[in-house]
Amino acid sequence: MSATTRSRTPDRLCAEAVGLARAAAEEAAAPGVVGEHVGLVSEGDRVVTHFFECEDWAYRGWRWAVTVARASRAKVVTLDETVLLPGSDALLAPEWVPWSERLRPGDMGPGDLLPTEADDLRLEPGFSGEDEPLPNSVVSDEMAELVEAEDAEVAGGAPASLPVVPARGSITSVAEELGLRRARVLSRYGLHVAADRWEEAYGPKTAMAQAAPAACVSCGFLNRIGGSLGQAFGVCANEFSPADGRVVSLAYGCGGHSEAAVMPKPPRPAPPVIDETRVDPFPLRPSPDSGSVPVSADDTSAELGHS
Numbered sequence: 001m002s003a004t005t006r007s008r009t010p011d012r013l014c015a016e017a018v019g020l021a022r023a024a025a026e027e028a029a030a031p032g033v034v035g036e037h038v039g040l041v042s043e044g045d046r047v048v049t050h051f052f053e054c055e056d057w058a059y060r061g062w063r064w065a066v067t068v069a070r071a072s073r074a075k076v077v078t079l080d081e082t083v084l085l086p087g088s089d090a091l092l093a094p095e096w097v098p099w100s101e102r103l104r105p106g107d108m109g110p111g112d113l114l115p116t117e118a119d120d121l122r123l124e125p126g127f128s129g130e131d132e133p134l135p136n137s138v139v140s141d142e143m144a145e146l147v148e149a150e151d152a153e154v155a156g157g158a159p160a161s162l163p164v165v166p167a168r169g170s171i172t173s174v175a176e177e178l179g180l181r182r183a184r185v186l187s188r189y190g191l192h193v194a195a196d197r198w199e200e201a202y203g204p205k206t207a208m209a210q211a212a213p214a215a216c217v218s219c220g221f222l223n224r225i226g227g228s229l230g231q232a233f234g235v236c237a238n239e240f241s242p243a244d245g246r247v248v249s250l251a252y253g254c255g256g257h258s259e260a261a262v263m264p265k266p267p268r269p270a271p272p273v274i275d276e277t278r279v280d281p282f283p284l285r286p287s288p289d290s291g292s293v294p295v296s297a298d299d300t301s302a303e304l305g306h307s
Contacts, residue, residue, distance in 0.1 A: 014048035014068050015040055017077040021050035021066035028082045030056070034064055046070040047080070054084065061090030122190030126182045191229060198233055202243050204251035212253025213260045220258035222248075 018037055025034045035053030043049055052064040067080040086092055100117075108114060116123065186194070203209065216222045221238035224230055225247070232250055236243040241256040 008042065010040060010042035010048045011046040011070060013075070013077050014046060014070055017048075017068045018050060020077060020079065021068055022052060024066050024079050024082045025052050025064040029054075029064065029084075038063065043067060046072070059084065059090070061087045063087050122187060122193065123184040124187040124190075126185040195229060195232065198247045199249050202236075202246055202248040202252045204249060204253075206252065208242065208254050209249075209252045212255060212257065214257050215251050215253045216248050216257075217250040218257075218259065219253070221256070222250075 022034060022037070033054060033056045035055045038051045038053055040048050040050045047067065047069045049065050049067045052066070054060075054062040054064055056062075062084055063086075064082065065085045066082045068077050069080045070077045103114070199205075204215070209215075216234065216236070219238075221236060221241065223235040223237045225234055233247050234250060236246055236248050238244055238254075238256045238258075241254050243252065243254065
């Protein structure tokens with residue numbers, strides 16, 4: 001019933017039915033759980049809800065709400081419903097959040113499965129061999145004939161149908177590197193979000209990189225990666241580096257740089273030379289020809305008292 005139809009004055013018989021309401025609450029709850037009567041509210045004409053404290057420690061601040069009603073021109077009050085409702089200071093569970101939004105990096109453990117949605121923006125369909133490849137594709141018939149004329153190795157069939165990884169240096173290995181054997185590959189958006197995440201953790205703006213003697217691009221411990229991300233990132237292979245085994249930006253750096261010990265130190269100015277064997281004269285008065293006073297006296301200035 002809407003609030004606009006509620007009666008401000010509770011029905012007298014329904015308001016006096018505290019015993020009926022308590023008995024209904026005790027029947028629905030465990031023994032000793034229903035506490036003191038803490039009030040009532042009118043829900044409408046001849047409809048009143050009684051509230052009782054909940055003594056259960058698991059439901060602090062909750063209240064038993066028992067609604068009683070009376071038919072028109074009837075003398076008997078009947079039970080409507082009994083529920084447990086939270087009060088103003090009740091301990092409530094946090095708002096439910098889908099698992100896909102609750103998941104954080106590092107939450108997955110052994111045996112956990114993380115299904116990827118079909119419309120994940122980070123992925124896009126790869127080439128499975130079912131569609132006709134473009135004429136300039138590395139797996140097209142035209143390219144196969146061209147490579148065959150140049151005495152290169154070409155594996156038969158679509159990349160997705162090959163049972164083993166193709167030999168390095170073959171056209172099919174290029175397709176393998178481009179992800180043509182996978183159902184889905186990283187999209188442009190997936191590449192960007194991965195690059196932003198890696199650069200935030202191990203990029204040039206970190207405190208370690210700011211204090212490093214040089215960048216990772218010149219470090220011997222940097223292991224290059226393939227694909228388009230290899231133009232800006234690599235894998236650190238220095239066991240003493242804080243980024244060991246991590247994907248680092250080429251502009252990142254740390255104190256474990258391979259050339260840190262042989263890098264030229266910045267030049268330091270020579271200490272000042274003090275000659276204690278000679279004496280420099282310091283006149284008490286300026287020399288007449290130093291420019292501070294005229295060589296010849298001026299009569300006009302003499303009369304005015306100037307030197």
